[in-house]
Amino acid sequence: MDKQGFTTGIVHGDRITGTEHGGVRQSIHTSVQYGFERVEDLIGVFQGTKKGGFNYARQGTPTTAALERKITSLEQGVGSICFSTGMAAITATFLTLLRAGDHLVSSKFVFGNTNSIFGTLRGLGIEVTTVDACDADNVKNAIKPTTRMVFVETVANPGTQVPDLQRIGEICAERGIVYFVDNTITSPALFRPKAVGASLVINSLTKTIAGHGAALGGAVTDTGLFDWSAYPNIADEYRRAPSKEQGLTQIRKKGLRDMGGALSSEQAHSIAMGAETLALRVQKSSDNALALARFLEKHEAVGRVFYPGLESHPQYAIAQRLFKGASWLLAFELRNADRMIDVVNALQLPIKATGLGDTRTLIIPVAPTIFFEAGAETRKAMGISDGMLRLSAGIEDTEDLIADFDQALKLAVA
Known part of the structure; x- marks a missing residue:
């Protein structure tokens, strides 16, 4: 997509990456189970050694996978995971990457339901400090040895405050902290958080990307900038994956598979069509x-x-x-x-x-x-x-x- 215009890449993305029967966009795959001729391939999908396979729709379908590729391309990342809603995506990311005793620094200007989730995190033993992120020094001064993540929205809902995104990215890079940016309001059409050093990008697909108030969905994208091999909260069973895949692997397994916030193929198809415009x-x-x-x-x-x-x-x-x-x-x-x-x-x-x-x-x-x-x-x-x-x-x-x-x-x- 980088060699093409923004809209050209979205409109022709499905066809170029390949569809069944020459369709110009991905089909809707409604199967929950996926069978294999060889049981070795089924085992490989479960263990992560066989790439591109599907076993159960809670972890994804060919239709949701096509949308994930589209979101990844839009955000210029290395991978994405789609969820049933934006809140499912953000909650899964927090709960799978943070542990009791960890510290999260967030802008105090955030979406109401995100603010509500902070209360849940505190109840689980995760410390949350909210600051005025329009001044990056407030973020810097709030960081502790236990700080694992900094979270901001590109444009705050509803007060429209804009954090000092560039400087906060530099601070997180200096400290080796995950920089988690909600790009819902701007969307990749106006801004790509990777440009300011974001580690992870959240989009509530329901809003700007789908755009018609007709489908719920959310996505988290890994930009490829963070070294997950140095992150202490990755479980041993996911260390087998390449370092750039470890964060998303843990979110998919613990956040999507275990927590169950799966996006349906029908909704994914609707979102993908909305993204074209x-x-x-x-x-x-x-x-x-x-x-x-x-x-x-x-x-x-x-x-x-x-x-x-x-x-x-x-x-x-x-x-x-x-x-x-x-x-x-x-x-x-x-x-x-x-x-x-x-x-x-x-x-x-x-x-x-x-x-x-x-x-x-x-x-x-x-x-x-x-x-x-x-x-x-x-x-x-x-x-x-x-x-x-x-x-x-x-x-x-x-x-x-x-x-x-x-x-x-x-x-x-x-």
Whole structure:
């Protein structure tokens, strides 16, 4: 794919790597069991000595394997594992690579369910420290001898904070720490975390990559930059694999096989088709988000707008340097928060729904919904006010979206 354009590589990837019967894309394989003529081959698949074979769908099918190849190519990694959801992927990665007594440093600006998982990790004896990762010194100062991993999101959901991705990557490389980056908001169409030294990359395939709100899925990709032979938490039985494969091997065996968060072939096929228009959708939705952000920033009813594509954003320079666009995610606050419900109900085009990265624009009040369980103290630390609205821009005509917000915001003008 490196020798071709981004979209060309996705659209023709299946056909070039080979499909059954000349199909232009991979077929949907629904078999749960996979048989062999020779029992030696079945044994080889179980023991990992026979490459490319399948034994049971919980560990993968030809259809999910094709999607994994596509994600690996998109992120320019050495391998990927697909899961039933993004949360299944991130949870499996944490639980299979961290042990009791280990220390995880994370940005404090993270997705609500990721923040919830930190509570689970703490209950298992894994120490978690959250810091403002927009300043890499905060990450550096939080690192301990027991620190095994640093985790950040490229653009935080919902406040759109952008960590100092490059410097954090340098710190992790200096210390031999796994650098785990959530690329969901930007996606490989706008940014590849490998460029800043990421060891592992997570994508909630449900969102930007699938893009139509019609399929759940997640993936973790190994960039090939981390030396797993030096990582203390790899089990002896997975040390037999080449060092670059040991991390993913453990995640697949302990996280996918044992925990059971398998992606179905039907969902994998849907995600793979959605990925073909990834760059086109991201360009349009990013353009819409920027146009809306500029409109909202100038509107008298709006107090603050959070969008990395605005020059007023604290991490605007980082976003401009690293990303090909600022993505579809933005948030804003009304000057008169008491009118928030009225304004949202008056909007005709944005769908009042959770979820992100859809072709349709989605809007949701953050504090009483997706971050309600986090509590007021956590919300305050994350910069989430009671009046914050999160917007996932779709691919509608820009003029229609702006006109709709213009009429709805009149209800909040004093």
